[in-house]
Every structure is written in structure tokens, then in C-alpha cells.
Amino acid sequence: MIFTIEHLSKRFDAKEVLRDISFSFESGKIYGLLGRNGAGKTTLFNCLNGDLKADSGIYTIQDTAGTRTPVPDDIGYVLSTPTVPEFLTGREFLKFFCDIHSGRIKGIRPLDDYFDYIGIDRMDRDKLLKDYSHGMKNKMQMLINIIAQPNLLLLDEPLTSLDVVVAEEMKDVLRSIKSDRITILSTHIMDLALDMCDEIVLLSHGVLEKVDKNNLDNNDFKDKIIAALKEETNV
Amino acid sequence: MFKTFRISFMLKNTYRTNAILHGIKQLPFIGKLIPDTVYGMPAFKIIAYVIAIIYEISTLLIWKLAYFFFFIALWTMIGDVSRQLQPEFFLHLLIPLTITGAFIHNFMFEAEKHKYYAMMQLNMDSRQFTLVNYFYELAKYFIGFLICGLLFGLILGLHIWECLLIPVFAASAKTLVCAYQINRFKRGKPVTNSSSLLKNGLLLIGLCLFIPGLYITGLLGFTIPRYASWAIIAFVIAGTALTCRSIFSFTEYRAMNKEILSSQLINQMDKSAQRRMIVDRNRKIISLDKNISSNKNGFEYLNELFIKRHRKTLWGNSIIITAVIAGLIILASVVCIMVPKVGSGLNETLMRSLPYFCIIMYAINRGMYFTQALFMNCDHSLLTYSFYKEPKSILSLFRIRLREITKVNLLPAATGGAGLALLLFLSGGTDNPINYAVLFVSICAMSIFFSVHYLTIYYLLQPYNAGTEIKSGTYQVINIGTYMVCFFFMNVKLPTLYFGLSTIAFCVLYCIIACILVYKFAPKTFRIRT
Numbered sequence: 233m234i235f236t237i238e239h240l241s242k243r244f245d246a247k248e249v250l251r252d253i254s255f256s257f258e259s260g261k262i263y264g265l266l267g268r269n270g271a272g273k274t275t276l277f278n279c280l281n282g283d284l285k286a287d288s289g290i291y292t293i294q295d296t297a298g299t300r301t302p303v304p305d306d307i308g309y310v311l312s313t314p315t316v317p318e319f320l321t322g323r324e325f326l327k328f329f330c331d332i333h334s335g336r337i338k339g340i341r342p343l344d345d346y347f348d349y350i351g352i353d354r355m356d357r358d359k360l361l362k363d364y365s366h367g368m369k370n371k372m373q374m375l376i377n378i379i380a381q382p383n384l385l386l387l388d389e390p391l392t393s394l395d396v397v398v399a400e401e402m403k404d405v406l407r408s409i410k411s412d413r414i415t416i417l418s419t420h421i422m423d424l425a426l427d428m429c430d431e432i433v434l435l436s437h438g439v440l441e442k443v444d445k446n447n448l449d450n451n452d453f454k455d456k457i458i459a460a461l462k463e464e465t466n467v
Numbered sequence: 468m469f470k471t472f473r474i475s476f477m478l479k480n481t482y483r484t485n486a487i488l489h490g491i492k493q494l495p496f497i498g499k500l501i502p503d504t505v506y507g508m509p510a511f512k513i514i515a516y517v518i519a520i521i522y523e524i525s526t527l528l529i530w531k532l533a534y535f536f537f538f539i540a541l542w543t544m545i546g547d548v549s550r551q552l553q554p555e556f557f558l559h560l561l562i563p564l565t566i567t568g569a570f571i572h573n574f575m576f577e578a579e580k581h582k583y584y585a586m587m588q589l590n591m592d593s594r595q596f597t598l599v600n601y602f603y604e605l606a607k608y609f610i611g612f613l614i615c616g617l618l619f620g621l622i623l624g625l626h627i628w629e630c631l632l633i634p635v636f637a638a639s640a641k642t643l644v645c646a647y648q649i650n651r652f653k654r655g656k657p658v659t660n661s662s663s664l665l666k667n668g669l670l671l672i673g674l675c676l677f678i679p680g681l682y683i684t685g686l687l688g689f690t691i692p693r694y695a696s697w698a699i700i701a702f703v704i705a706g707t708a709l710t711c712r713s714i715f716s717f718t719e720y721r722a723m724n725k726e727i728l729s730s731q732l733i734n735q736m737d738k739s740a741q742r743r744m745i746v747d748r749n750r751k752i753i754s755l756d757k758n759i760s761s762n763k764n765g766f767e768y769l770n771e772l773f774i775k776r777h778r779k780t781l782w783g784n785s786i787i788i789t790a791v792i793a794g795l796i797i798l799a800s801v802v803c804i805m806v807p808k809v810g811s812g813l814n815e816t817l818m819r820s821l822p823y824f825c826i827i828m829y830a831i832n833r834g835m836y837f838t839q840a841l842f843m844n845c846d847h848s849l850l851t852y853s854f855y856k857e858p859k860s861i862l863s864l865f866r867i868r869l870r871e872i873t874k875v876n877l878l879p880a881a882t883g884g885a886g887l888a889l890l891l892f893l894s895g896g897t898d899n900p901i902n903y904a905v906l907f908v909s910i911c912a913m914s915i916f917f918s919v920h921y922l923t924i925y926y927l928l929q930p931y932n933a934g935t936e937i938k939s940g941t942y943q944v945i946n947i948g949t950y951m952v953c954f955f956f957m958n959v960k961l962p963t964l965y966f967g968l969s970t971i972a973f974c975v976l977y978c979i980i981a982c983i984l985v986y987k988f989a990p991k992t993f994r995i996r997t
Contacts, residue, residue, distance in 0.1 A: 245503065282856065283994055304853035315848035319753045319776045320769075331765040332854055362750045376852065 233259035233295040235302070235384050235414050237440075240289030242275055249275050251438030253289070257414045259383070262406065264429030265418040268461055271435045273418040277386045281309045293383060305336070308382035312389035314369035318362035322352060322372055325361060329376055337381060350375045351401055367398040374402060378409055385409075387417040391424060403428060422457065426450055434460055471595045472603065478589075479581040483519040484512060491515075531611035535619045538564060543623060546686040553623040558696035559685050561633070566703070567674070569640040574604040576648060576660040576727055583728050586721065593721035598714070601645070605638050612637040636700045639707035646710035649717050658727055749843040752780045766860070769845075770867045777840055781833070781875055788831050789879040796886030803893040814894035817887060818902070821909065821963045821970075824883075825956040828913040829949065831879055834921025837872050842931050850995045858990035865926055865985055872918045880914030881907075905967035912974035920949065923981040926989040932996040939996070 240253040249272040257263055267273050278284035280291065282304065293302050317325060326343050334340065347357050350371045361369065370390070377385060387406075391399045406415060406428065416433075419425050425432060432443045434457070443460060445453050488505050492498045505511045539560045542548075548556045575597060582600070585591045616633030652658050684690070691699075754776045761771040774781060803810035849855040884907035891897055891906060924946075930939035937943065959966065 281853070304857050307853050309851060309853070311851055315851045317769075317845055317848045318750060319773055319844050324768075324772060328765070328769050329854075331768060332860070360753065360755070362753060380852075380854065382853070 233293060233383060233414065235259075236292045236294065237280075238290050238292075240276075240279060240291075241287045242272075242279055242284070243287060248438055250279065250286070250289075253438070253440050255433070255440040255442075257384075257416065259414050260411050261430040262410050262415040262417055262428055264425030264432045265416055265435060266420075266422070266425055266432060266457060266461065267418075267435035269420075272438060273435055274388060276435060277309065277388055277416075277418065280384070281307055281386060295383075302384065305380070306383045308377035308380055308385045310370075310373055310377055310385070310387045310390050312392060314366065314373040316361045316364070316369050316372050318360065321358050321360055322347070322364065322368075323357045325372065326375070326379075329379065333380065337379065340379075346375055346379060350378075350405070367394050370394060370398070370402070374405065378405070381412070383413050385413055385415045387415065389419055390417065392419070392421065422454055426453065432457060436461060468595060468599055471592065472599045474591065475581070475585055475596055475600055476603075478585055480516065480519050480523075482581050482584065483522065484515040487515040487518050488512075527607050527611050528614060531615045535615040540619050540623065542682060542685070550624060552688075552690070554620075554625045554629070555690045555693045555696070556685055557620065557623045557625065558693060559690035560681060562636075562691070562696050562699055563681055564678075565637050566640050567678070569644040570659075573641055573644050573648070573660065574608075575601045575645050576658050578660065578727050582724060586724050587728060593724055594718065597720045597724065605641060608641065609634045609638045632700060636703055639704045642711055642714065643703055643707045646707070646713050649713055649723070652719070652723050652726075653717075658723060660727060745843070749840075752777060752840070753844065754778065766863050766867055770864070770871065773841075773845055774871055777844065780840055781837060781871075784836075785833055785875050785878050789882045792879055792883045792886060796882075796890060799890055800893050803890065810894040813890065814896075817891050817894065817906075818897070818963050819960075821906065821966045822956045822959040822961065824910055825913060825970075826953040827883075828880065828910065828917060829953040832914065832917040832921070833875050834872060834917050835946070837875065838921055838925040841868065841925070842929075847931070847995070850993070856990075856994065861926070861990050861993050862986060865922070865989060869919065869922055869982075872922055873915055876914045876918045877911060880911050884908070884910035899964065902963055902967075905964055905971075909967035909970040912971045916974040916977055919978045919981050923985055926985050927992050929993050929996065 235257045236255070238254050240250055241248070242250040253276075265273055265276075275284065279286040279289070291302055292299050293306060320328065323343055326346060330337075330340050330343070344354075344357070347354075352368060352371060356364070356368060361372065364372065374390070390406075391402055394402060406417075409415075417425070417429060432445070432453075434441045434443055441460070443453075443457055448456060485506055488501075488511060492501050492505065501511075502508075539557060542560065543553055543556055546556070582596075585596050586593045612634035613631070616637075617627075617630045620630035620633060621627065648658055756776075759772065759775045761768050761775070763771050799813065803813060846855075854860060887906045887910065888903040891903060897903070924942060928939045928942045928945075930937045930942035932938045961969075
């Protein structure tokens with residue numbers, strides 16, 4: 233499966249944030265999206281997720297059945313600040329989600345299996361989500377997106393505010409589900425990008441640009457990425 | 468001291484200048500023409516600076532003139548106070564009002580943004596900054612009172628020496644309150660200012676009784692004797708002379724300002740703190756009852772749990788309003804039966820009062836609170852998930868919510884409508900029995916209209932962003948417009964039958980159009996604003 237962006241542009245008043253972007257992403261890979269503050273990473277995600285109307289551009293998914301425009305079910309979006317309906321318990325949220333998707337998602341399992349998979353304790357499953365910790369809310373958000381089995385998973389700074397244990401658990405989860413989908417992970421943390429991602433893509437000057445690792449070791453690759461990001465300010 | 472004054476004055480003006488430019492940028496049409504770089508453009512800066520200076524100078528006199536005219540002089544005309552009694556009447560109002568004002572609005576304790584910038588962000592010497600600013604404002608206050616005291620005092624027959632003492636008294640009252648507040652702070656008690664005083668219910672009730680009482684006693688001729696007024700003035704001035712040292716010797720200005728600013732201003736200026744406050748407030752309205760559950764599925768399941776866990780907020784006020792309406796109707800019914808004369812007057816009023824119910828139904832409708840709760844505790848989070856934004860999901864939930872919001876609003880409306888029909892019957896009835904049905908149905912129709920209206924504009928304009936701030940000007944304009952239209956209807960003079968039938972027809976038509984618009988556009992518009 234290939235997800236393709238063609239001629240995507242977005243401007244806010246005089247500032248052109250995304251400039252005629254054309255890029256293709258392949259399934260089975262985690263893409264690390266790097267860019268400086270204000271480069272437009274969240275804007276790009278918002279456009280892809282349909283939360284923000286782009287000025288121009290088309291997106292397509294090409295798979296064995298042919299080429300088509302993505303539908304909302306194709307995209308999963310995990311925000312850095314987890315947003316879950318706080319008036320529901322963890323179990324109620326999961327039940328609601330499974331109800332809505334019954335018949336659309338293959339092989340829905342008992343709810344407790346999902347909680348076991350993501351690592352939420354039995355005693356926490358019937359608590360209101362408003363009483364969940366940040367890490368637990370993040371797990372719930374991730375779990376919903378995993379069950380939905382989106383073809384394109386957008387992760388906006390997903391691990392930044394998690395404690396080290398939860399962050400490691402989440403990394404394992406992301407690695408385990410990467411084979412069937414395209415995962416794009418935006419982050420400021422270079423080590424996380426190098427550790428997790430198969431490809432590094434820079435968002436600079438409003439365009440996406442792949443950084444080839446070639447035969448560089450991690451330190452040289454880091455230097456290359458930083459040099460590329462610095463170029464942006466020197467323009 | 469002069470350096471502190473110069474810096475604080477410049478800071479205040481810079482803040483005001485930028486606020487003026489920001490305000491101009493927010494204007495419809497004109498704002499679009501002004502570039503983002505306006506804050507660095509000398510020509511615009513100079514214009515805004517001149518406006519800021521004019522504002523500063525105008526505050527010297529405009530408010531004082533308005534105060535002396537509307538709160539004091541006007542009442543001598545309204546009460547037709549004799550020339551001989553005018554000085555006494557003038558002092559009877561001026562002295563208590565000025566002392567009350569010294570407590571309610573005292574520059575030293577007001578939470579203002581330039582104070583936060585100077586003392587908290589730029590770390591200026593808090594004692595110097597507070598004193599310099601206080602005496603600058605006090606000087607302005609003194610000059611304003613001097614001019615107005617002379618002008619109005621002489622017109623109302625005071626001696627010139629009395630007029631000259633008025634600004635001394637006014638400035639002393641402010642300073643005496645400062646000494647009192649500082650003394651309270653030293654004893655570990657909270658500092659009070661206009662915002663905290665206005666949140667004090669007991670004090671508000673006291674003020675609501677005291678101020679009208681002051682005017683009523685004055686107008687009835689029971690004024691404070693002139694000698695007593697001068698005794699109070701002398702006491703205030705002497706008290707200030709004895710206690711003002713404590714203002715200069717006080718050293719904890721930073722701690723005091725921090726308390727004032729953090730309780731009101733830091734939360735306003737720190738967006739993330741503000742957001743946390745909103746989130747916390749909305750979390751608190753979720754019921755913790757562990758017995759709440761639902762046997763439904765899908766969106767009906769989501770809706771039922773939402774309604775049950777927000778029952779107090781969504782239904783609480785509606786039930787209270789219904790109880791009040793029912794109580795009033797029972798009372799009016801008893802009066803109608805016991806005193807037939809009152810009943811006939813009521814009958815006539817009822818036949819003409821239907822247009823007034825537009826504004827009443829507007830005021831008691833819970834539509835806006837309902838949609839706010841929906842966004843804050845439900846849609847704010849779920850709109851980040853793709854499945855929730857699918858047209859099918861949006862429209863199914865719209866239908867369910869329309870049913871719920873209508874139920875909440877219909878309870879008081881149906882009680883009121885049925886009660887009015889009953890009152891019409893008890894107060895002598897009507898020649899045309901259709902009037903009973905029209906009264907009941909039109910009030911219910913108004914309630915349904917407001918329910919549909921608020922939910923429709925919520926779905927079509929979805930005014931909130933991820934930070935739960937309202938970001939749609941159109942949404943606010945429509946809300947103001949709704950109020951104005953309801954207000955306008957109070958002046959419509961139409962018989963109940965015609966007004967009622969037109970209302971029903973309009974409400975049905977509006978509901979049909981609104982639902983068509985939601986079905987057509989909501990799948991595109993029902994998004995979190997970015």
C-alpha cells in the first residue's frame with residue numbers, strides 16, 4: 233500500500249506553511265517526521281486528518297484493489313495530549329467504540345483482551361477516564377486507534393510526556409503493528425526518531441524531504457539531519 | 468522614584484498602544500487590511516500612542532463628571548430638593564458613596580495587567596512600583612474631584628472652602644482604606660478588591676439595600692445633618708493622617724500583589740492555566756455515581772451515559788425553573804379564584820402577553836448550556852477520532868441530541884403553556900376556545916425553536932477550538948442577534964391568536980430548514996476549530 237500526497241498547499245494569511253508538497257509513504261514503515269518549531273508538522277497532520285481544509289492538494293491510497301481517495305476510517309490520529317471522553321469509564325469507551333465498529337472491524341475480541349494487550353490493570357478498567365493518569369489516557373487513545381486498524385496512523389509527539397516505562401511499552405506496541413500500515417510519527421526527539429523510525433522525513437521550507445541514511449552511523453546521520461534543519465534558518 | 472514612574476508609565480502606554488492596535492486588527496473588514504507587522508510600524512504606533520494618551524487624560528475627568536452628575540446632581544433634580552437643602556443632600560449622597568467607592572475600587576488593590584508585567588515578569592521593585600502608581604492615580608483622582616467638587620458643589624450651594632475640602636476627603640478615604648487593607652494583610656487576611664467584593668453574596672445584598680436606602684432616605688428628606696457630614700469628613704482626614712505611615716513602612720508589597728494578581732490575573736493571562744481551570748470545572752460536573760449504566764448500544768449508549776452523568780447540570784435548572792413556574796401559576800390561580808377583580812385584569816393581560824414569552828423562553832432555555840456541556844465533556848475529545856466525524860455518526864448523534872435537548876426545554880415550557888391556558892380559563896375564559904390551544908402550543912413551539920436553534924448553530928458553526936475557546940465571531944453575532952430579535956418582539960402588539968399562529972408556523976418552518984441545513988452541511992462543519 234502506498235499513501236501519496238500531491239501538490240498539498242496551506243497558507244495562513246501571508247505565511248505559506250505547506251508549499252506544494254508531493255510525497256509518497258509505503259506501508260510497513262514508520263516515518264519519523266522532523267521539523268523545527270512552527271515548521272508545520274501539526275498543520276500537515278490536521279490537513280491529512282481533515283481537521284483543516286488545505287488550499288490545494290489531493291491524497292490517494294494505492295493498494296491491491298486500485299487507487300482511491302482515503303475515507304475517515306483509513307486514518308488514525310493520536311495527539312500528544314491524549315483526548316478521551318472523560319465521562320465514560322475505560323470499559324464503556326471501548327464498548328461504545330466496538331459497538332460503532334461492529335461489522336466493520338474484523339475479529340473484535342472480548343474487551344478485557346484489549347485491556348490486557350495495552351496493559352491497563354483490571355481495577356482501572358471500570359474507573360471514569362477523568363481519573364486516569366496521563367499515561368493511561370494515552371494508552372486508551374492508542375488502543376482505540378489500534379483496534380480501528382487504520383491504514384495510515386498519524387502520531388503527533390506521542391511519547392514525549394510519558395514516563396519511561398509507558399514510553400517503552402508504547403514503542404513496542406507501535407513496532408508490533410507497523411507491518412500492515414503506514415505510521416508517521418512527528419517528534420522533536422532525535423534519538424526517538426532514530427530508534428523507532430525506518431525513514432526520516434524533514435518538513436522544511438514547507439516541503440517534505442527524505443533524508444537518506446546511506447552508510448552513515450547514527451552520530452553522522454544525526455549531524456546530517458541537524459545540518460539540514462539548520463539550513464532552514466539560513467535561508 | 469522618578470525612574471520607576473517613567474518606566475511604569477511607558478510600560479502601561481506600550482501595553483495600551485498594542486492593545487489598541489490589536490483591537491483595530493480584530494475589527495471586521497478594516498482588520499483584514501492591516502498587516503501583521505502593524506505593531507512595528509511607526510505611523511500606526513504613533514496614532515495608537517496618541518489615542519492611549521487621550522484615554523489617560525480623559526480618565527482624569529470623564530468618569531468623575533459622570534459620577535457627580537448621575538449619582539448626585541441628577542437626584543437633586545429628580546427629588547426637586549429645595550435650594551436650602553441642596554448642600555446637605557449633596558453631602559448625604561457624596562460621603563457614603565465615596566467611602567463605599569474607596570472599598571470597592573481602590574487602585575492599589577486592583578488586578579491590572581501592567582502591574583503583572585512590571586512586578587512579576589520584569590521584577591521591578593514592588594514597593595516603589597505600587598507606591599508610585601498609587602500616588603499617580605491618587606493625584607489624578609484628586610484633580611478630578613477638585614474640578615467636579617468645585618463645579619457641582621458651587622452649583623448646589625456649598626461654600627468654596629467646603630468644595631476645596633471634598634478632594635482632600637476623597638483622597639483621604641482611599642488612603643485610609645489602603646491602610647486598613649494593608650493592616651488586614653499583615654494579620655494574614657485576604658486583600659479584597661472590586662472582583663472579590665462582587666463575589667461576596669452577603670456584601671452584594673448589603674450594597675443592594677444600602678445604596679437605594681441612601682437615595683430613598685435622602686429623597687424622603689431624612690438626610691445626614693450637615694454638621695455630621697463634616698464630622699465624618701474630619702474623622703476620615705484625621706484617620707488618614709494618623710495611619711498613612713503604615714503604607715510607607717509596609718514592606719510586603721510583592722507578596723500582596725502576588726496574591727491579588729495570582730487570584731485573578733495570572734489565570735486570565737496564562738492560557739494553559741485558564742484551560743486547566745475550564746477542564747477542572749467541567750470535570751466536576753460529571754457524576755461519580757457508580758450505579759450509572761446503560762443497556763443501549765452505539766450512540767444511544769453514549770448519549771444515555773452522557774445524560775445520566777450530567778443530569779444535575781442538564782436537568783437540574785430545568786426542574787427548578789419548572790417548579791418556580793408551577794408555584795407562580797398555583798399562586799396566580801388561587802388569587803384568580805379568591806379575588807375575581809384581579810382575575811379580570813389578568814385575563815386581559817394574558818390575551819396581550821404572548822409576545823413577551825419570546826424573551827422569557829429565550830431566558831429560560833438551556834440550549835446554550837447543553838451544547839457547551841456537549842463540547843467540553845464529549846465532543847472536544849471524540850472529534851479527534853475519525854469514526855466520530857463520519858457523516859453517518861454526526862447525523863445520528865444530532866437526531867438523538869435534538870430529542871434530548873427538546874425534552875429538557877419542553878418541561879418548563881409545557882408547564883408554563885398549560886398553566887397559562889389554565890389561568891386564562893380561571894380568570895374568565897375566552898370567546899374563542901382555540902386561544903387555549905394556541906397559548907399552549909405556541910409556547911411549546913418557542914421552546915422547540917430555541918432547542919433546534921442552539922443545536923443547529925452548534926453543529927453548523929462549531930465555535931470552539933481544541934483549547935475550548937470560542938473562535939467563531941459568527942456564532943457570537945448570531946447569539947446577540949437572537950437576543951435582540953426576542954427583545955424586539957416585546958414591542959409587537961398582536962392578538963394572542965394571530966401572534967401564536969404565526970409563531971407556530973415560523974417555528975415549524977425554521978425547524979425544517981435548520982434540519983435540512985444540518986444534514987447538508989454539518990458533516991463538513993462539525994469539526995474542532997484549528
